[in-house]
Amino acid sequence: MRVASSADSSSNNSRSQMIMADSGSSDEVAVICNTDITSKESENNLINTMVERGTALLKKMEISVAEADKRTGKNTVNMQETYTVYLIETRPAESVSEEGTPAAPDTLWRRYSEFELLRTYLLVAYPYIIVPPLPEKRAEFVWHKLSADNLDPDFVERRRVGLENFLLRLASHPVLSNDNIFFLFLTEEKGWREAVLETGFQDKADSRLKSLSAMFRVKNPDKRFTALKQYSEDLSTVISQLLRIRARVADRLYGVYKVHANYGRVFSEWSAIEKEMGDGLQSAGHHMDTYAASIDDILEEEEHYADQLKEYLFYTEAVRSVCRKHELIQYELEMAAQDLSYKKQQKEELETGTVRIFSLKGMTSKLFGQETQEQRESKVAALEQSIQEGEEALKEKNAESQEFVEKAWNDIERFKEQKEKDLREALISYAIMQISMCKKGIQVWSNAKECFNKM
Structure with a gap:
């Protein structure tokens, strides 16, 4: 596990600024379900500058997840468990301080x-926003030489980077960056969980469980959202296939590189029985050993590119959530329109005394006579x-629907620009890494050729 140090924290702060560029801001930001923290404003004027309306938090605050630490304690059922916490x-x-150096950062620890x-709170409070995903809780799509243990130091380090990226995504979002609960998450270690639960978001989430069946009952779905949902499913399939292929290729590369260690061993043994050829064989064997050992760092670097693809694999579910x-x-x-139509039909039947369709009411009238005037x-x-x-309710639902579509589509357009930029850069970087890896292989064999020429 990584050890805390001031130098390490400083390097992580600079790295955090490179990972995520600011996505811009808008003049008006629509925020719903914000928790009132006016009692804090008098104590800390930072809230006025950090959560200023219409600005992204990342412009006002540097954020990093500096390190991870393994701890042991008792869970909610009083059982001993080992878990990881992350230093924000x-x-x-x-x-800057009086000496001209950066001021010491505020720190707090958070569990996954x-x-x-x-994120669950943000999904409920901002249903029209594609909320950035969290990094995976347990490793998926890994090549078999890489540990899938969620407490493995290498996996924890990659998840630390992913959690930092998650916070930077939120802090640069034109709407989410203004949420007070998010700000408290970054600045208040104690009392934050109680504050988010006091928003009542869980009750609102539970009341929307019927959305699971709504997709099968909607008669006139919006074609744009239907197409977007299908696209997200297709993108999820494509990225999953890419990650599986990459894991198989990584396995094969690992084997090829490690087999070169056999070249090194054989050349070294051969050099021991040769006089004129010994030095050349020994040098060639050294190049092969170096080549074989380099695969671990190469695949660890490649895993970070895979994590960028995984982020967008998880983003596809966030897109489908907005569609649902x-x-x-x-x-x-x-349903509101149908209910209003039924009530108007009832009124017409009462006023005219005719029943247009078969109903229990019509049968009752025939059996027991008509109602009095x-x-x-x-x-x-x-x-x-x-x-x-009913007309007022329908009007409200229409307004809610129009507002949702407008806000959602604005965020979808923002997401599309972000997605195209990020995936393009990730794929280019991956290609450059593969080219570099191939060049290193050519260089190793070129060096070996020189060693053989000198024999």
């Missing part, structure tokens, strides 16, 4: 489960009130 460091941007709670939430809003809109007038009055309420 924050400091106001461009802050707290990152999960933050739109399906639920559309379903509720259609006073009864009909009373029911008509009640229906008129109900119709008026």
